[in-house]
Amino acid sequence: MRTFIGIDFPKSLKEQIVEVQSFLKSISKKGRWKYIDNFHLTLKFLGEIEYEKVEKIRQALEKNLKDFSRFSLKISSCGYFKGHGNLRVVYLKPDGNLEKLNTLFSLVEDAMAEVGFEREKREYIPHITIAQDVVLNEPFENFHKYVECFSFDEIPVEKVILFLSEEIDRKRVYTPIFDIELV
Template sequence: MRTFIGIDFDVKVKDGIKAVQSIVRESSRKGRFKYMGNFHLTLKFLGEISEEQIPSINKVLEASAKEVGSFGLNIEDIGFFGGKGNIRTLWLGLGGSLASLDLLYKKIEEGLEGCGFDKEKRPYMPHITIAQDLILKTGFAELRESIDLKDIPVIDAEEVSLIKSEEIQGKRIYTPISTFRLTGK
């Protein structure tokens, strides 16, 4: 099964992200837009795993969640990863308790390395993907000017989950397999 580790958001945060995404959609000629239910923050993409690997992954997540308490994140930026003539990935960037997020990320990376998963070679850049393969009607600077991120509520990161990603009837569906509350020491 295809999986990743992530942090889900409450519906008020997802509604705020959806409002931003609507502005992007209106400003675009074409693109693929993430479903509201799929808005999340990825900590680590695992790819294909077996059922037998789940208990060891859960041990890492449980231990990491015991070391890092809940924290808040703000959506503070909009940006993109390039492509050929289009925007490959349009994302929302984060601020707030980034030190806590980074600690959680590092604990998970270190723990999973002991389970045979490769450490990520690129620096961790926390972001929320809202669209892909985007072609805008105007320039990106104009789009950025038209978006106000202040109305999106604070993300209360209280849990971390192992999440299954599958395609069902042509739609990508994310389903939590296991979830651990961030309790700190």
């Protein structure tokens, strides 16, 4: 099973993200566009795991997050990771209580290290992927200005979810396996 740990969003926020994504499409020659149900914030990519490991993952997360309180984030900006001749990933940036988000990330990392997963070596850059392999017709700055003027709902961080990532009918589908409620 291919899996990751992340934060899901309310449908209303996902619909707002689609609106912003549509603007990006309108100024692009091409790209691969994330499906509305797949917008999320990743905390830890686990990759392929055996089903038998799911319960150990649950127990480690429950132990490490048992006293962790809920909080919220806000989307405030956007960015991209550069590719060869394109924008490899275009994303929205969460803002707000980033200190608490980084603490949550660290607690998840600690829990997964206890289960035997390797710690992330790269700096955690929280981002919400909306497109990949994008080639623009206009400067990225036009999209950046659009996003900065857009009013997004808050991102409630109320639970952490272990997602199954699979391809069904040539479409990537993320299905929750379990969630850990924050206090």
